[in-house]
Amino acid sequence: MTLAVRESAPATSRRIARKVLGHDAGAYLFLAPWLIGIFVLTVGPALGSLYLSFTRFDLITEPRFVGLANYTRIFTNDAKFLAAMKVTFTYVLLAVPLKLIFALSVAIVLNKGLRGLTVYRALFYLPSLLGGSVAIAVLWRKIFAKDGLFNDVLSTFGIDGVSWIGDPDYALYTLVVLSIWQFGSPMIIFLAGLRQIPQDLYEAASLDGASKRRQFWKITLPLLTPIIFFNAIIQTIEAFKAFTPAFIISEGTGGPVNSTLFYTLYLFQEAFSYFRMGYASALAWILLVIIACFTAVSFISARYWVHYEE
Amino acid sequence: MKSDAAAHVPGTPRRGAFGSLATHAVLIGVSLVMVYPLLWMIASSLKPDSEIFNSASIFPAHPNLSAYARGWYGLKVSFGKFFTNSAVIAVLAVIGNVMSCSLAAYAFARLRFRGRNFWFAIMLGTLMLPYHVTLIPQYVLFLNLGWVDTFLPLVVPKFLAADAFFIFLMVQFFRGIPRELDEAAIMDGCGPWRIYWKIMLPLAVPALATAAVFSFIWTWDDFFAPLIYLNDMESYTFQVGLRTFVDSSGQSDWSGLFAMSVVGLVPIFVMFIFFQRLLIDGIATTGMKR
Amino acid sequence: MASVELRNIKKRFGDVEIIHNLDLRVEPGEFTVFVGPSGCGKSTLLRMIAGLEEITAGDMKIDGQLMNDVAAASRGIAMVFQSYALYPHMNVFKNMAFALETARFPKAEIEQRVRRAAQILQIEHLLQRKPKQLSGGQRQRVAIGRAIVRNPRIFLFDEPLSNLDAELRVQMRVEIAKLHRDLGTTMIYVTHDQVEAMTMADKIVVLRAGRIEQVGTPLALYNEPANQFVAGFIGNPKMNLLKAELADAGPGRALVNVAGKPIDVPRQLVEQHRGAVTFGIRPEHMELGGAGLTLGPARVQVVEQLGGETLIYAELADGQPLTLQMQGQKRVLPGETVEASFDPAQCHLFLPEGRSLC
Numbered sequence: 008m009t010l011a012v013r014e015s016a017p018a019t020s021r022r023i024a025r026k027v028l029g030h031d032a033g034a035y036l037f038l039a040p041w042l043i044g045i046f047v048l049t050v051g052p053a054l055g056s057l058y059l060s061f062t063r064f065d066l067i068t069e070p071r072f073v074g075l076a077n078y079t080r081i082f083t084n085d086a087k088f089l090a091a092m093k094v095t096f097t098y099v100l101l102a103v104p105l106k107l108i109f110a111l112s113v114a115i116v117l118n119k120g121l122r123g124l125t126v127y128r129a130l131f132y133l134p135s136l137l138g139g140s141v142a143i144a145v146l147w148r149k150i151f152a153k154d155g156l157f158n159d160v161l162s163t164f165g166i167d168g169v170s171w172i173g174d175p176d177y178a179l180y181t182l183v184v185l186s187i188w189q190f191g192s193p194m195i196i197f198l199a200g201l202r203q204i205p206q207d208l209y210e211a212a213s214l215d216g217a218s219k220r221r222q223f224w225k226i227t228l229p230l231l232t233p234i235i236f237f238n239a240i241i242q243t244i245e246a247f248k249a250f251t252p253a254f255i256i257s258e259g260t261g262g263p264v265n266s267t268l269f270y271t272l273y274l275f276q277e278a279f280s281y282f283r284m285g286y287a288s289a290l291a292w293i294l295l296v297i298i299a300c301f302t303a304v305s306f307i308s309a310r311y312w313v314h315y316e317e
Numbered sequence: 318m319k320s321d322a323a324a325h326v327p328g329t330p331r332r333g334a335f336g337s338l339a340t341h342a343v344l345i346g347v348s349l350v351m352v353y354p355l356l357w358m359i360a361s362s363l364k365p366d367s368e369i370f371n372s373a374s375i376f377p378a379h380p381n382l383s384a385y386a387r388g389w390y391g392l393k394v395s396f397g398k399f400f401t402n403s404a405v406i407a408v409l410a411v412i413g414n415v416m417s418c419s420l421a422a423y424a425f426a427r428l429r430f431r432g433r434n435f436w437f438a439i440m441l442g443t444l445m446l447p448y449h450v451t452l453i454p455q456y457v458l459f460l461n462l463g464w465v466d467t468f469l470p471l472v473v474p475k476f477l478a479a480d481a482f483f484i485f486l487m488v489q490f491f492r493g494i495p496r497e498l499d500e501a502a503i504m505d506g507c508g509p510w511r512i513y514w515k516i517m518l519p520l521a522v523p524a525l526a527t528a529a530v531f532s533f534i535w536t537w538d539d540f541f542a543p544l545i546y547l548n549d550m551e552s553y554t555f556q557v558g559l560r561t562f563v564d565s566s567g568q569s570d571w572s573g574l575f576a577m578s579v580v581g582l583v584p585i586f587v588m589f590i591f592f593q594r595l596l597i598d599g600i601a602t603t604g605m606k607r
Numbered sequence: 608m609a610s611v612e613l614r615n616i617k618k619r620f621g622d623v624e625i626i627h628n629l630d631l632r633v634e635p636g637e638f639t640v641f642v643g644p645s646g647c648g649k650s651t652l653l654r655m656i657a658g659l660e661e662i663t664a665g666d667m668k669i670d671g672q673l674m675n676d677v678a679a680a681s682r683g684i685a686m687v688f689q690s691y692a693l694y695p696h697m698n699v700f701k702n703m704a705f706a707l708e709t710a711r712f713p714k715a716e717i718e719q720r721v722r723r724a725a726q727i728l729q730i731e732h733l734l735q736r737k738p739k740q741l742s743g744g745q746r747q748r749v750a751i752g753r754a755i756v757r758n759p760r761i762f763l764f765d766e767p768l769s770n771l772d773a774e775l776r777v778q779m780r781v782e783i784a785k786l787h788r789d790l791g792t793t794m795i796y797v798t799h800d801q802v803e804a805m806t807m808a809d810k811i812v813v814l815r816a817g818r819i820e821q822v823g824t825p826l827a828l829y830n831e832p833a834n835q836f837v838a839g840f841i842g843n844p845k846m847n848l849l850k851a852e853l854a855d856a857g858p859g860r861a862l863v864n865v866a867g868k869p870i871d872v873p874r875q876l877v878e879q880h881r882g883a884v885t886f887g888i889r890p891e892h893m894e895l896g897g898a899g900l901t902l903g904p905a906r907v908q909v910v911e912q913l914g915g916e917t918l919i920y921a922e923l924a925d926g927q928p929l930t931l932q933m934q935g936q937k938r939v940l941p942g943e944t945v946e947a948s949f950d951p952a953q954c955h956l957f958l959p960e961g962r963s964l965c
Contacts, residue, residue: 033509034430041421041440041484044477048455049443055454066457113347116340123341129593130348136589136596137355139538141556142578145563146358149571156357188351192600199601248447251540258564274449279545284453291449298447497692500659501753505706506680515705519696 060289065282077289088290090265091273094179098269099246102186107238110190114197115227128195135191143185144255148172151181172256175266182252182267193238200234201227232313240305247298250275270294362575385580388573391562394550396577399558403537404584406471406554410536411529413475414483418528419521421478422487423513427499443481456545470546471539475532483528486599490524491517527599530592534585555581608635609670609683609760609793611656616665618651618817625651626817628665633795633810638787641797642804642840643814649797650765652814656795657686657763669760680706685754686763690770691746693738693753699725700734703753724755727789744775751786764796768803780806801841805829813837835885835957844890844918846955849902849927851886853956853964861956861965866923868903872954874965880958887955890918890932895939899948905929907943912936921945 035042060077062070081088113131117124137143150156153170161168171177204227212222253261253269261268261276274294278287356375363380389396424430425437459470478484494517502512518525543554553561559581562574589596611633618626626648633639641649654660656667658679667674674682693702700721707717725731728748738746747767754762764783768776784807787794798804804811805825813820813828813836821833825841832838838846854869855862856879861872865886905921908928919931919939931947939945956964 031430034424034428034433037420037424037428037509037513038436039420040417040476041478042436044417044474044479045439045443047458048474048477048479049446049451052451052454052458053446055457056450056452059453066460113344116344119340121337121340121344127344127348128597129589131351132597132600133355133586133589134351136534137582137585139535139540140578140582140585141538141540141559142358142581145559145574145578146354148563149361149575150354150357156354188354195597195600244445244447248449254540254544255560255563271449275541278453278456284457288453291447291452294447295450298445302445495690495692497688497690498694501686501688501692501694502705503659503679504657504684504686505753505757506709511709516694 056288056291059285060292062285064284064288066284067282070285073285077286078293081286081289081293087265087268087273091261091268091270094261094266094268095247095270097179098183098186098249099243101180102183103239103242103246105183106187106190106242107193107235109187110194110238111197111231111235113190114194114201115223117194117198118201128198131194132191135189138185138189139251141251141255144252147181147185147252148256151177173263175262175264178256178263178266182249182256185252186246186249193242196234196238197231200231204230229314233315236305236309236313240302243301243305244298247271247294247301358575359579362572362579364572366571384570384572384576387570388562388577388580391570391573391577392550392558392565394553394558396555396558396580398551399553399555400580402468402552403555406468406543407533407536407584409468409472410475411532413472414478414480414532415525415529417476417478418480418483419487419518419525420513422484422491423509423517425484426488426491427496427512427517428509440481440484444485452545459546465546466549466552468552471536471542475536480532480535483532486528487521487524489602490521494520523595523598526592527595530588530595531599534588537584608791610635610668611761611793611795612666612668612671613652613656614666614668616652616655616667617663618648618655618660619663624663624817626655626663629817629819631812631819631822633793636791636793638784638794638796638807638809639812640804640808640810641795641812641814642799642801643820644840645799646816647814648817649799649814653686653763653765653795653797656761657684658682659686680709683760684763685757685759685761686765687747687750687754687767689766691738691750691767693746693749695738698735698737699730699741699749699752702738702749703756706753706757720756720758721752724752727755727786728752743771744779747771747779751783755790760793762792762794764794766798767796768798769800776803783807802843805841811841813840831963832955833963835887835961835963838887838955838957838963842889842891844930844932846887846889847929848957849886849888849923849929851884851956853881853884856880863956866902866925866927868901870900870902870951870954872951872956872965874952874954874956876956876964878964880964883959884964885957885959887957888949888953890930892953893931893947893949895931895933895937895945895947897948899950901946901948902929904944904946907939907941907945910937910939910941919945 059070061072061074063073063076064070117127121127134143151171152158153168153173155171157171158168169177171181208226208230209222212226217225248271249269250271253267253272254275257263257267257272259272259276259280261272270290271294274287274290277283277290353375360375360377362384363382364377365379365381368378421440425433425440455470459465462469464470464473498516498520499512502516507515538556539554540556540560543557544560547553547557550558550561559574559577562577611631613629613631616626616629616631617624629652641652643649651660655662658674658677662675669682669684694705697705703721703724704717707720712720721734722731725734728751730745730748730752733741733745733749738749741749750767767783768779771779780803783796787807796803796807808825810822811825811828812822815836820840821828821837823831828837828841832841835848839848849865851870852864853861854864856876859873859875861874861876863870863872863884863886870886903924905923907919907921909920911918911920914936916935917933917937917939919933919937921929921931923929929947931945958964
C-alpha cells in the first residue's frame with residue numbers, strides 16, 4: 008500500500024504538469040495574434056512614446072534626450088496647449104451631458120410602447136452611424152456657413168445669421184450640435200436599459216400610490232444609473248478623442264483663432280505638420296493621464312450615485 | 318384597434334389618444350430635424366450651385382446628376398480609385414478583425430491557462446487607452462518598415478486583434494454559449510481547434526456579423542490613420558480623397574462636393590439598411606460607442 | 608461491457624476538497640445510479656469518469672486499464688448531458704454523426720450507425736430536423752442516440768430527465784431501463800431524485816459531501832439503510848425519525864422509549880449502546896388502528912388526500928412530528944386525534960452520530 012502511494016505521487020504530479028503545460032501552449036496559440044499585437048502595437052509603442060516624450064525628435068535625426076523640457080514648456084509656455092485644453096474641456100463638458108440628456112429623454116419617450124418604435128429608433132440612430140464620416144463634417148461646414156442651410160432657415164424668421172463656423176465665438180458650438188445630433192447610440196443603450204427594469208416594480212409602485220413623476224425619480228432613474236454611468240464614461244472618452252469634424256471644419260488649422268483647436272488636432276499638428284514628435288508624445292501622455300484621472304474619479308464617484316443590484 | 322393593444326406595453330397606463338398623438342408629433346418633429354440635413358445634402362447634390370444657396374428646400378427644381386460626374390473626376394485621381402481603395406482596406410479589416418479577435422476571444426472565454434486573468438485585464442485596459450499614446454512610435458515603426466503609402470499600416474493591426482473592443486464583444490457572446498456544448502464536443506473527440514471551428518464559430522455568427530459590420534463601417538469612416546499613412550493620391554481612401562476635394566475645389570463646386578459626400582455615405586447606408594437589426598442589437602447588448 | 612474501478616479518488620478545486628478518498632467498483636453491464644443531494648459531488652464524480660474533470664489523486668480504471676491520463680474521447684465513454692447539449696446548428700443526423708466524423712469514420716459506416724441508432728430510438732423521421740424543432744422528449748432521444756452511435760463501453764447520464772415534465776420523465780425512465788436491457792452496456796446515471804434511483808438501478812451509490820454513504824441494491828438500501836442519512840434519503844415520504852432513549856437491550860431485542868411509550872424492538876443490535884438514539888419508522892409502515900404497537904395518540908395537523916392514498920401529518924404527545932401514509936381515502940380531519948400502529952420488526956435505530964444500530 009505504502010509502495011503504491013510512493014509510486015503514484017510523482018507520476019500524478021508529472022501527469023498534471025504535462026496536462027497543464029499542454030493546455031497553456033494550446034491557449035497561447037489562440038492568443039498569439041493578439042499577443043503579438045499587444046507587444047508590437049500597444050505596449051511597446053506606449054513605452055516608446057513615454058521615452059520620446061523626454062526627447063526632441065524630428066523623425067530624421069536620432070531622438071535627443073531633453074529631460075522634462077517638453078513637459079515644462081507645455082505647462083508654462085504654450086498658449087496653444089491652453090487653448091486646446093479650453094476647447095476640449097468646453098466641448099466635453101457641453102457635448103456629453105447634453106447628448107446624454109437628449110438620448111435619455113428620447114429613450115424614455117420611445118419606451119412608452121408607441122407604435123412605430125423601430126422606425127423612430129432607426130431614424131434616430133442613422134446620424135450616429137454616419138456621423139464619423141468626413142462627409143458629415145463637410146455637410147456641417149456647409150450647413151453653418153454664412154450662406155448655409157441654417158441661415159436659410161433663420162432668414163425665414165427674418166433673422167440674419169453670421170457665418171457660424173467662421174466666427175470664433177460660435178464655431179465650437181456647431182461641433183457641440185454635431186455631437187448631440189449623434190445621440191442615437193447612447194439612446195439605444197438607454198432603451199435597452201429601460202427594457203430591463205421589471206414592469207412589476209412600476210405595478211407595485213402604482214399600487215403604493217406613487218405618481219408617474221415619483222416613479223421616474225424613485226425607480227427609473229436609480230435603476231438606470233449603471234447605464235448612465237457607462238454611457239457617460241464611453242461618451243466622455245470618445246469626446247476627448249474627437250478629431251475628424253474639427254479637422255474638416257477648420258481645414259486642419261483649429262481655427263478660427265484656435266476656437267476649434269481640439270487637443271487631438273493640436274497633437275496631430277505638432278507631430279505631423281511640425282514633426283515635433285517628442286513634444287507630441289508628451290501631449291499624448293498628458294491626454295492619457297487626463298483620461299485616466301477622469302475615469303478614476305468617475306469610478307470613485309460611482310460608489311455614491313450608481314445603484315448596483317446585490 | 319387590435320394592433321394598438323398589442324403595441325401597448327403591459328403595466329403602463331394607457332394614455333389618451335391625444336397624448337399619444339402629441340408624442341408622435343414631437344417625435345416626428347425630432348426625426349425631421351435629424352434627417353433634414355441628410356436630405357438637404359442629397360438634394361443639394363442634385364441642384365446647380367446657384368440653387369443651393371437660395372433655398373433650404375429638399376426638392377430640387379431641376380434635378381440632374383451632372384454634379385456626380387463632375388465630382389467623380391474632380392481630382393487628378395478619380396473617386397473610383399478612392400472608393401476601391403477604401404473597399405479593399407475595409408474588407409481586409411473585416412477579415413482580420415473577425416479572425417484574430419475570435420481566436421483571442423475563444424481563448425479568453427473558454428480555455429484555462431496560466432495568466433488568463435492577467436491578459437484579460439490587459440485587454441480591458443487597452444479598451445480605454447487613447448490611440449494617441451501609441452501613435453508616434455507606431456508611425457516610426459511603419460515608416461522604418463517602409464509601409465507608409467501602403468495599406469499595410471491600416472490592415473495589419475486588424476490581423477493582430479488591435480481592436481480589443483471586438484474581442485470583448487465576442488467574449489461576451491461566447492460566454493453565453495452553454496459550456497455543455499463544449500463538453501459534448503470533447504466527449505465526441507474534439508480538441509480546442511475543432512471546437513472553435515465547428516461549434517463556437519457557427520454558433521457565434523450573430524456576434525461575428527456584428528463585429529464584421531462595425532469593422533467595415535469604422536474602417537470605411539476612418540480618417541486619422543489614412544491621413545497619416547497615405548500621402549500618395551493613388552493610395553488615398555475615400556475619406557482622405559473627400560478632404561482633399563474640400564480643400565481644392567470645395568469653395569467653387571458645392572454640388573460636386575455634396576455628390577461625393579453622398580457617395581461616401583452610401584456603403585454605410587447600405588450596411589444600415591441590411592444590418593439594422595444586428596447593429597442595434599449589437600449596441601444594445603454591448604454598449605458600443607457609435 | 609466494461610467495469611469501472613475508482614480507488615482513493617480525490618477532487619480538489621483550489622483549496623476545497625470535494626471528493627474525499629472514494630473507492631467504488633461498477634461491475635460490467637451494471638446500471639449504477641449515483642444519488643445524493645445537490646453539492647454531494649455526484650456530478651463531479653461522473654465528470655471525472657468521463658474525463659471532463661481532472662482527477663486530483665487516486666486511480667480510475669476501466670476494464671483494469673488506468674484512465675486518469677486518457678483523453679475523454681478515447682475512454683470509450685459516451686455521455687448524455689442534463690441539457691442534452693445538442694449542437695443547435697446541426698441537424699439530428701449531423702449531431703449523431705459528429706463524433707464519428709471527428710474520428711474520420713468512412714461515410715458509409717457513419718450512415719449505417721446513425722440509421723441503426725435512429726431505428727432503436729424511433730427517431731428516423733427526425734434526422735433532418737434541427738434541435739430547436741424537437742420536443743423535449745425527442746431531444747432526449749437524440750442525445751441518447753448520439754451516445755449510442757459511438758458504441759461506447761460505458762454510458763454516462765448526468766441528470767438527463769430533470770428538464771422534462773413529470774409524465775415524460777416516467778416514460779423516458781422506462782425507455783432508458785429498456786435500452787439498458789437491450790444493449791447490456793454498463794451505465795452510470797446521476798440523479799438527485801431517489802425515485803429514479805430506486806426504479807432504474809441495479810446498484811445505488813448514495814453520496815453526501817464527497818463521501819459514499821452506502822452502496823447497495825435499491826431494496827437493500829430501503830430495508831437496511833446503513834445510516835440515518837440514507838434512511839431519510841431513500842423512500843418517499845421520508846422516514847419518521849424520532850428522538851428516543853435506548854433503555855435496555857438483549858439478544859434479538861431492544862427496549863426503547865419513544866414519546867413516552869416503551870417499545871420492544873425485536874432486532875439484534877450490532878453494538879452495545881445506552882441512552883439517546885434515533886428511532887425510525889417509515890410512514891407507509893404505519894396503519895390507523897390495527898393490532899401492532901403504537902406511539903400513543905397523535906394530533907392531526909394537515910391531511911393530504913391523494914386519492915389512492917392519504918398522507919397525515921400529525922404531532923405526538925411530546926410535540927415530535929409524525930407522518931402517516933395510508934392506502935385509500937381516510938376520513939380524518941385536522942384537530943382529530945389518531946393512534947397509528949406498526950410492526951416493530953420494521954423499526955430502525957440509529958446512533959446519535961447517524962450509524963444504524965441494527
